[in-house]
Amino acid sequence: MNMDSIRLENFRGAMKAAAASLTDQPCREITLIHHNDTDGITAGAILRKSLMRAGFLVENIPIERVHPAFLPAIHTPERRLILYADLGGQVADVISRHIPEGCRVIILDHHLPAAGEFPRLRQVNPEHFGIDGDKECAAAAAACFFALALDAENEEMAALAVLGAVGDHQMAEGRCSGLNALLLEMAVRRGELRPGGDDAETPYLVPCFQGWNLREADRLITALAVNGYYRHGADLALDACLKGLDDRALAFSVELAVIQQKRFGREMARIHRTGLDRDGEIVWTDVEDRFYPLGLKAIGMFCEEIIRDGAVGGDHYVVGFQRFPGENPYLGGFSGRETKVSFRVTPGLKRSIEKGEKPDLMRLVPQAVHQVGGFAEACHRFAAASTIPEEQKMDLVRLLAYITAVRT
Numbered sequence: 001m002n003m004d005s006i007r008l009e010n011f012r013g014a015m016k017a018a019a020a021s022l023t024d025q026p027c028r029e030i031t032l033i034h035h036n037d038t039d040g041i042t043a044g045a046i047l048r049k050s051l052m053r054a055g056f057l058v059e060n061i062p063i064e065r066v067h068p069a070f071l072p073a074i075h076t077p078e079r080r081l082i083l084y085a086d087l088g089g090q091v092a093d094v095i096s097r098h099i100p101e102g103c104r105v106i107i108l109d110h111h112l113p114a115a116g117e118f119p120r121l122r123q124v125n126p127e128h129f130g131i132d133g134d135k136e137c138a139a140a141a142a143a144c145f146f147a148l149a150l151d152a153e154n155e156e157m158a159a160l161a162v163l164g165a166v167g168d169h170q171m172a173e174g175r176c177s178g179l180n181a182l183l184l185e186m187a188v189r190r191g192e193l194r195p196g197g198d199d200a201e202t203p204y205l206v207p208c209f210q211g212w213n214l215r216e217a218d219r220l221i222t223a224l225a226v227n228g229y230y231r232h233g234a235d236l237a238l239d240a241c242l243k244g245l246d247d248r249a250l251a252f253s254v255e256l257a258v259i260q261q262k263r264f265g266r267e268m269a270r271i272h273r274t275g276l277d278r279d280g281e282i283v284w285t286d287v288e289d290r291f292y293p294l295g296l297k298a299i300g301m302f303c304e305e306i307i308r309d310g311a312v313g314g315d316h317y318v319v320g321f322q323r324f325p326g327e328n329p330y331l332g333g334f335s336g337r338e339t340k341v342s343f344r345v346t347p348g349l350k351r352s353i354e355k356g357e358k359p360d361l362m363r364l365v366p367q368a369v370h371q372v373g374g375f376a377e378a379c380h381r382f383a384a385a386s387t388i389p390e391e392q393k394m395d396l397v398r399l400l401a402y403i404t405a406v407r408t
């Protein structure tokens with residue numbers, strides 16, 4: 001056996017053990033907590049269908065992120081079996097502190113997990129098996145391997161797993177690698193995906209999306225589940241994955257596109273009128289709750305639009321605030337006033353960062369956000385996101401302005 005097949009067999013073995021740890025329970029009700037992007041939604045759909053096939057009653061709770069305030073609402077004593085997908089690995093320690101006695105929790109994530117052992121829960125993560133979670137195994141692929149461990153019949157879900165990989169940018173020019181590639185082959189062999197012509201970017205078609213290619217299907221799921229999150233659009237996205245697209249979902253996605261256009265247009269007009277706020281190298285905007293009901297990814301997209309629009313030139317960090325709605329559509333209300341913060345950089349600043357003249361967002365954001373009592377979520381070099389207490393907005397701006405000024 002070569003290294004690849006050893007890794008694969010070990011991963012399969014861990015999935016078998018995880019599946020058995022659910023099926024050997026007397027309880028037949030399970031809750032799936034999964035991300036609301038395309039990878040998370042397809043993972044949630046695959047797990048839902050395979051667990052229903054195995055005789056479980058399944059509850060799907062799509063979320064934008066694991067917010068500590070959600071955990072008491074998720075981990076009630078009544079929910080005895082909980083499966084996390086496409087998130088949770090990085091906050092396994094916090095999750096483990098909320099698990100009531102006698103409840104079983106499994107995390108199927110593919111993001112680099114937090115170090116440490118958490119005896120109260122079980123994790124299966126490709127990264128623990130030498131499989132690259134960024135390139136070789138989307139969350140939907142991990143979910144599909146879990147489904148295959150439950151029942152070989154679940155091969156039919158390989159096409160959805162490939163859609164998840166596309167959503168997570170793990171397919172390039174029609175090709176995948178690692179576990180994603182195995183599932184792509186499986187779906188093609190079964191005739192559930194087929195080559196879609198000359199366009200290398202969009203070579204495969206999914207039957208349940210009425211012949212749409214994977215990229216179009218990804219855009220549609222994003223419109224429904226990400227933009228439409230606060231109107232239960234994630235439910236429509238799950239339905240589309242499992243039962244096929246219907247007119248209701250299509251009409252909703254159009255409605256959401258119009259809402260986004262209006263909200264962004266109005267905010268951009270405001271910026272053209274009054275200008276952006278500035279402090280040193282930090283340029284910032286606060287949309288408060290004016291993007292509602294759009295999901296919290298909207299502010300990051302809007303920061304990119306500010307840069308595209310040319311509203312800010314030169315070398316600047318672009319910071320956007322969007323208020324966290326106090327009510328989650330699946331978990332109800334929770335206390336605490338918080339703000340989502342997105343960070344982007346102008347093209348000029350990106351060049352300075354690449355030359356090493358300026359700190360990138362990975363170096364800048366986590367420490368600054370911690371200092372004002374918030375937490376960093378996804379931090380990459382040129383894009384980052386975090387959540388901070390509402391009243392710390394100006395402190396964060398001043399701190400960022402100070403740090404970037406000192407570094408120059």
Ligand SMILES: [Mn+2]
Binds near residue numbers: 039040086110139
């Ligand atoms: Mn993912």
